[in-house]
Amino acid sequence: MLTNRRSFIARAGVATGLSALPLHGLTASAAAPIVEPDFGPKIGQALLSRNENPYGPAPSALRAIAETSKMGCYYNDRGHAKLTAMIAERNGVSPGQVVIGEGSTEVLCAAALAWGRKGAILAPELFWDTTVQYAERQGVTAVRVPLLADMNIDLPGMAAALDDSVAMVHLCNPNNPTGILIPPNALKAFIAEVSPKATVLVDEAYNELTDRPDDNSTIDLVKAGADVIVCRTFSKIYGMAGLRVGYAIASEENAARIRSHQMSFGGNLGGLAAAIASYNDTPFLDQSRAAVLEARAMIIDAVANSGLSALPSQTNFVFVKVPDANALRDAMAQSGIAIRGAYGNLNGYSRVSTGKLEDVARYAAALPKLSRQLWG
Incomplete structure (x- = not known):
């Protein structure tokens, strides 16, 4: 595997157009005109900033979309069901x-x-909080607890911050953008402590990419009757970020409450058809996960080769400790490589996502050179 990664990195400067894992089995015509795509990466761009899985959707999903698209004139009740x-x-x-x-x-x-x-929503200071920000814009109060010095979520601090004003405790596990997984025993002990007082919402978007997905999930607590909501998505391991399908598992009472605040009606046909077709597509999921893990290992190697360090990741991204995240983002952009800059005032960490292996190889080849240029 290490030899594989080194060979990818060695070829990165000249092989940026190759497809390392052509799951779709599609090739572009040599005579086709070069047109900037309306979706996905720009021409020549290594898109490593958005936690996408570029090896999806699965072939089974693509076939389902093609076969059902002619039914787009109909509502999707049966597919949804x-x-x-x-x-x-x-x-x-x-x-x-x-x-x-x-x-x-x-x-x-x-x-x-x-x-x-x-009531208020209690959450870590740093997590994927776009949805909480949405609620805040509607007048909801959010209470945020700082992370620990090692960037782990401060579960004791969150438990101490819980009072009668809090209606929901919101976690992302593994956390985004840190990539750190809360150990299952610690998380379940925390939920046992706080769920009698407030509903616990656990965003498990990256669960399928963890070492032990079933052990790391809290769905068993929902089944046991705890006041827990678990959210999952088809955007990550299934490679369907643009098809927009996700779901929650909760008690029937909590599920009905969520539905009463949804805005969409029945879902989109393409997304539902793709989700149905690929939900149990084990060969694709295994291949997709293997590609993510290989790319993540390449990033970790590059970080070490650059004299930098990174947080332990159980996701399809790595949070790299750097002197200046925005400077690295801008320098990478000049080479056509897109990564994230600083999160708020946290300029000491740079998040890079796994993508196509040849794109990750470009990042891995560029990181040591740019680190020396920027910081000596």
């Missing part, structure tokens, strides 16, 4: 406990707004 039933069956819950949304974003926003109208 079918995916709901599939999710319920796999997770051992009733269909009434499953909420499907336009990406997990819609489900998270609906939950934040529904519970936020009852």
